[in-house]
Amino acid sequence: MPFIRITTFGAPLTSEQIHRLQQGTTDLMVTVMRKPIEGTAVFVEQANQGGWSIAGKPVSVAAQVEATIGAGTNTPDEKARFMADMMRLLRTVLGRELRDETYITLHQFDHDSYGRGGLTRTERERRRKAA
Numbered sequence: 001m002p003f004i005r006i007t008t009f010g011a012p013l014t015s016e017q018i019h020r021l022q023q024g025t026t027d028l029m030v031t032v033m034r035k036p037i038e039g040t041a042v043f044v045e046q047a048n049q050g051g052w053s054i055a056g057k058p059v060s061v062a063a064q065v066e067a068t069i070g071a072g073t074n075t076p077d078e079k080a081r082f083m084a085d086m087m088r089l090l091r092t093v094l095g096r097e098l099r100d101e102t103y104i105t106l107h108q109f110d111h112d113s114y115g116r117g118g119l120t121r122t123e124r125e126r127r128r129k130a131a
Helices: 015-031 076-094 121-130
Strands: 003-009 041-046 062-070 103-109
Touching (some): 003 015
Antiparallel strands (some): 003 062
């Protein structure tokens, strides 16, 4: 954990833009959110079919970020800083026309409710302590 999904809408992203989003998000998770780099996964997807509107009006560029993290692992200040820094990263990569109505959400799960490699975080920690 964490898993971060970045959904964009607008002109197709270049491989460089995708890399900047992935690397920048990983860096924020490691530095601001204090997450280990080994378990950090970032998925950038492009929704270039259909349409995106804000306040009932079509927009030409938009984004949404959803990050899944463990419950109780970050302070309110860390979460606020992550959101502010993530918005700066999105605007740097996608352009200044990206509106403030760009939602960045943090989904927090109990350590028994998520895992990787077939093990919950609780079980992974139990095994690490037993070793």
